Amino acid sequence: xxxxxxxxxxxxxxxxxxxxxxxxxxxxxxxxxxxxxxxxxxxxxxxxxxxxxxxxxxxxxxxxxxxxxxxxxxxxxxxxxxxxxxxxxxxxxxxxxx
Numbered sequence: 001x002x003x004x005x006x007x008x009x010x011x012x013x014x015x016x017x018x019x020x021x022x023x024x025x026x027x028x029x030x031x032x033x034x035x036x037x038x039x040x041x042x043x044x045x046x047x048x049x050x051x052x053x054x055x056x057x058x059x060x061x062x063x064x065x066x067x068x069x070x071x072x073x074x075x076x077x078x079x080x081x082x083x084x085x086x087x088x089x090x091x092x093x094x095x096x097x098x
Contacts, residue, residue: 007036008036008037008038008041009022009024009035009036009037009041009061010037010038010041010044010045010061010064010070010074011038011041011074011077011078013038013077013078013080013082014082015036015038015082016038016081016082016083016084017082017083018038018039018083019036019037019038020036020037020038020039020042021034021035021036021037022034022035022036022037022042022045024054024057024059024060024061025054025055025058025059026051026054026055028051029051029052029054029055030055031055031059033059035061038077038082038084039085040077040084040085040086040088041077043088044070044073044088045064045070047088048067048069048070049064049067
Protein backbone atom coordinates (compact mmCIF):
# COMPACT_ATOMS: atom_id res chain seq x y z
CA UNK A 1 0.00 0.00 0.00
CA UNK A 2 1.40 3.34 -0.93
CA UNK A 3 0.64 7.04 -0.89
CA UNK A 4 -0.31 6.73 -4.56
CA UNK A 5 -3.24 4.52 -3.60
CA UNK A 6 -4.09 6.81 -0.70
CA UNK A 7 -4.15 4.06 1.91
CA UNK A 8 -2.34 3.49 5.16
CA UNK A 9 0.38 0.83 5.05
CA UNK A 10 -0.77 -0.69 8.35
CA UNK A 11 -4.57 -0.45 8.52
CA UNK A 12 -5.42 0.02 4.80
CA UNK A 13 -7.89 2.82 5.60
CA UNK A 14 -7.89 5.89 3.35
CA UNK A 15 -5.30 8.45 4.39
CA UNK A 16 -6.49 11.74 5.86
CA UNK A 17 -5.07 15.24 5.89
CA UNK A 18 -2.10 14.23 8.05
CA UNK A 19 0.28 11.58 6.79
CA UNK A 20 3.38 10.39 8.61
CA UNK A 21 6.18 8.50 6.91
CA UNK A 22 7.44 5.36 8.60
CA UNK A 23 10.62 3.38 7.95
CA UNK A 24 9.51 -0.29 8.16
CA UNK A 25 13.17 -1.12 8.76
CA UNK A 26 14.32 1.68 11.10
CA UNK A 27 16.91 4.09 9.73
CA UNK A 28 19.13 3.17 12.67
CA UNK A 29 19.11 -0.39 11.29
CA UNK A 30 19.85 0.61 7.69
CA UNK A 31 16.30 1.14 6.44
CA UNK A 32 15.68 3.60 3.64
CA UNK A 33 12.19 2.80 2.36
CA UNK A 34 9.29 4.80 3.82
CA UNK A 35 5.59 4.04 3.83
CA UNK A 36 2.59 6.30 4.56
CA UNK A 37 0.68 5.92 7.82
CA UNK A 38 -1.99 7.68 9.82
CA UNK A 39 -0.38 9.36 12.83
CA UNK A 40 -2.30 7.05 15.20
CA UNK A 41 -1.05 3.97 13.32
CA UNK A 42 2.53 5.25 13.39
CA UNK A 43 2.40 5.91 17.13
CA UNK A 44 0.87 2.50 17.78
CA UNK A 45 3.68 0.73 15.92
CA UNK A 46 6.36 2.54 17.91
CA UNK A 47 4.49 2.05 21.18
CA UNK A 48 4.49 -1.72 20.65
CA UNK A 49 7.86 -2.46 19.07
CA UNK A 50 11.47 -1.44 19.57
CA UNK A 51 13.66 -0.62 16.56
CA UNK A 52 15.39 -3.98 16.95
CA UNK A 53 12.03 -5.79 16.84
CA UNK A 54 10.94 -3.81 13.77
CA UNK A 55 14.20 -4.63 11.98
CA UNK A 56 13.61 -8.36 12.59
CA UNK A 57 10.16 -8.14 11.00
CA UNK A 58 11.66 -7.58 7.55
CA UNK A 59 9.63 -4.50 6.61
CA UNK A 60 6.33 -6.37 6.54
CA UNK A 61 2.93 -5.03 7.60
CA UNK A 62 1.79 -8.65 7.67
CA UNK A 63 4.45 -9.42 10.29
CA UNK A 64 3.20 -6.54 12.44
CA UNK A 65 -0.33 -7.88 12.16
CA UNK A 66 0.85 -11.15 13.74
CA UNK A 67 1.02 -9.21 17.00
CA UNK A 68 -2.19 -9.55 19.00
CA UNK A 69 -1.97 -5.89 20.07
CA UNK A 70 -1.57 -4.58 16.52
CA UNK A 71 -4.28 -6.88 15.17
CA UNK A 72 -6.67 -5.72 17.90
CA UNK A 73 -5.76 -2.06 17.18
CA UNK A 74 -6.38 -2.43 13.41
CA UNK A 75 -9.80 -4.00 14.04
CA UNK A 76 -10.66 -1.20 16.49
CA UNK A 77 -9.54 1.64 14.21
CA UNK A 78 -11.15 0.16 11.06
CA UNK A 79 -14.43 2.06 11.46
CA UNK A 80 -12.82 5.36 12.49
CA UNK A 81 -12.53 8.32 10.08
CA UNK A 82 -9.13 8.92 8.41
CA UNK A 83 -8.21 11.85 10.66
CA UNK A 84 -9.26 10.12 13.90
CA UNK A 85 -6.89 10.69 16.81
CA UNK A 86 -6.75 9.24 20.31
CA UNK A 87 -3.99 8.93 22.91
CA UNK A 88 -1.71 5.95 22.26
CA UNK A 89 -0.84 3.72 25.18
CA UNK A 90 2.71 2.43 25.35
CA UNK A 91 3.34 -1.16 26.34
CA UNK A 92 4.51 -1.53 29.90
CA UNK A 93 8.22 -1.92 30.44
CA UNK A 94 9.09 -5.60 30.49
CA UNK A 95 6.17 -6.67 28.26
CA UNK A 96 7.19 -8.53 25.16
CA UNK A 97 5.53 -8.43 21.76
CA UNK A 98 4.08 -11.63 20.41
